[in-house]
Structure formats: structure tokens, C-alpha cells
Amino acid sequence: MRNALIVLLAVALVLVGLGALNHSLAFDIDYVLGSWTGVSVFWVTAAIGAVLLLAGLVAIWFARTSVVAAQRKLEAELQSTYERLRAAEARVPAEPTPPAEPEAPPEPVVPPEPTPPPEPEKPPQAPPEPTPPAEPATIAATSETPPTAPH
Numbered sequence: 001m002r003n004a005l006i007v008l009l010a011v012a013l014v015l016v017g018l019g020a021l022n023h024s025l026a027f028d029i030d031y032v033l034g035s036w037t038g039v040s041v042f043w044v045t046a047a048i049g050a051v052l053l054l055a056g057l058v059a060i061w062f063a064r065t066s067v068v069a070a071q072r073k074l075e076a077e078l079q080s081t082y083e084r085l086r087a088a089e090a091r092v093p094a095e096p097t098p099p100a101e102p103e104a105p106p107e108p109v110v111p112p113e114p115t116p117p118p119e120p121e122k123p124p125q126a127p128p129e130p131t132p133p134a135e136p137a138t139i140a141a142t143s144e145t146p147p148t149a150p151h
Contacts, residue, residue: 019045
């Protein structure tokens with residue numbers, strides 16, 4: 001609030017200062033209900049500064065009341081949460097009973113490893129036949145590839 005008030009006062013003082021610099025300037029204000037003649041710029045800027053300051057103070061007051069309402073709502077929610085937490089803690093026994101000692105698990109029974117079946121006897125194999133000698137491969141060059149120039 002303090003910072004907002006300082007800003008409002010600074011703006012109002014700047015307006016009034018501008019009016020004071022131009023205090024010799026006078027003009028006429030015409031309304032439907034009447035007219036004012038020879039009004040000084042100083043008084044117009046003083047009135048605008050006062051209206052601006054008053055509007056800013058009202059805006060600050062509305063903002064503070066909104067913040068206070070939100071804070072009270074948050075505090076009420078926090079209080080109800082705290083009460084529910086204490087009620088839940090009251091339902092839980094103070095000291096939990098230690099769990100009973102679990103019985104030792106029985107030793108696992110390991111099944112014996114199965115023996116692999118005997119391999120069948122292989123019939124005698126004939127010696128492999130000799131392979132004929134391979135013919136040399138030929139690569140045909142095509143005329144579509146461009147010749148490369150030495151670098």
C-alpha cells in the first residue's frame with residue numbers, strides 16, 4: 001500500500017507542478033448548465049490530481065479488502081485442515097503394536113538337475129567331394145561413366 005500511495009502522490013504532484021508552470025494560461029470551460037471563464041490551468045490540474053489521488057486511494061482500499069478476505073478464507077481452510085488432521089491422529093493408536101515375529105520360511109526344495117538324454121550314434125559319413133576350381137570373374141566397363149581427370 002505504501003508504494004502505491006507514493007506513486008499516486010508523485011503523479012498528482014507532477015500534474016500540479018505542470019499546472020503551476022503554466023499558471024498564467026487561462027481558458028473558458030462551457031457546460032450545459034453553465035460556463036466558467038478565465039479558469040487557470042493550475043486549478044484544473046489541481047482538481048485532476050485530487051480526483052486521481054482519490055480514485056487511487058479507493059482502488060487501494062478495494063485491493064486491500066480483497067486481499068484480507070482471501071487471507072481469512074485461507075486461514076479458515078488451514079484451521080479446518082488442522083482440525084481434521086488432529087482428529088485423524090486421535091483415531092490412530094498412540095503406540096502401534098509391534099508385529100509378531102514371522103516364522104522362519106521353510107528351506108526351498110531344489111529339484112535335482114535332469115540328466116541330458118544320451119546322444120544317438122551317428123552313421124559314418126562319406127568323405128566330401130572335391131570342389132572344381134573357380135573361373136576368374138570378368139568385369140565389363142560401361143561407356144556411361146565419365147572419365148575422371150587427375151587432380
